Amino acid sequence: MSDVVVHADADALALGTARFVSEHARAAISARGRFAIALAGGSTPKGAYRLLAGHPFREEIDWRKVDVFFGDERCVPPDHPDSNWKMAQETLLSKVSIPSAQVHRLAGERDDLGVVAREAAATIVSVLGGSESAPPRLDLVLLGIGDDGHTASIFPDCVPIARGPALFARVKPASKAEWRLTMTLPLLNAARAVAFVAAGAGKRAVVRSIVKNDRDPPFPAALVHPADGTLTFLLDRAAAADL
Numbered sequence: 001m002s003d004v005v006v007h008a009d010a011d012a013l014a015l016g017t018a019r020f021v022s023e024h025a026r027a028a029i030s031a032r033g034r035f036a037i038a039l040a041g042g043s044t045p046k047g048a049y050r051l052l053a054g055h056p057f058r059e060e061i062d063w064r065k066v067d068v069f070f071g072d073e074r075c076v077p078p079d080h081p082d083s084n085w086k087m088a089q090e091t092l093l094s095k096v097s098i099p100s101a102q103v104h105r106l107a108g109e110r111d112d113l114g115v116v117a118r119e120a121a122a123t124i125v126s127v128l129g130g131s132e133s134a135p136p137r138l139d140l141v142l143l144g145i146g147d148d149g150h151t152a153s154i155f156p157d158c159v160p161i162a163r164g165p166a167l168f169a170r171v172k173p174a175s176k177a178e179w180r181l182t183m184t185l186p187l188l189n190a191a192r193a194v195a196f197v198a199a200g201a202g203k204r205a206v207v208r209s210i211v212k213n214d215r216d217p218p219f220p221a222a223l224v225h226p227a228d229g230t231l232t233f234l235l236d237r238a239a240a241a242d243l
């Protein structure tokens, strides 16, 4: 079962997403003393990240108790304009008091990406507990949706490896020039909450198919449904137009 929340436009969606993150952060910190979030890459979440870096969200969230992970990363240097870490660093992480040791960057610039994926899995297990067979539970995973129905870096031709059991994988999507690192479905589906964030008329058809799960084979994003968690679609009116 999923929840669909529709906001008037991209700006309202950004504010709604920031509020959604803040609510989950405060609830997790109140319940368990910490908040572990996986950030989405791409462009859609930028507005929400910028709002989270400012009043009132910067004060509302105790960033010292937050661990930030990345749903995926492009395999480029961290100062490359395509780096998801760079985008999050510039819009949010450099502006809040989160200890740098609690920002778990995926080192996509390294050559040994298989090792990086295994190290990322070991890190999240060391921070959150769990194991490959009982995946760690993130409090919130933010995800975008691509025009081809991908999410994180689970592209249509990367679904087999994304089924796990590894918690992170290196993938080379045919549609992309670069390798990617991505959280896999077992890790995503262990989350306490997952929220897709999508905006714009260009996403309306793929959003409808994912929400309705009416496609065979399903889009990769439709394979994300937390076993024991909530699933929310945070949309603007344009992306929700076919619902």
Ligand code: 6PG
Pocket (backbone or CB within 6 Å): 040, 041, 042, 043, 044, 045, 071, 072, 073, 074, 084, 143, 144, 145, 146, 147, 150, 151, 152, 153
């Ligand atoms: C990435 C993202 C990817 C993104 C979608 C949507 O690294 O590109 O993780 O899954 O969320 O492609 O991207 P936009 O928000 O730019 O439309």
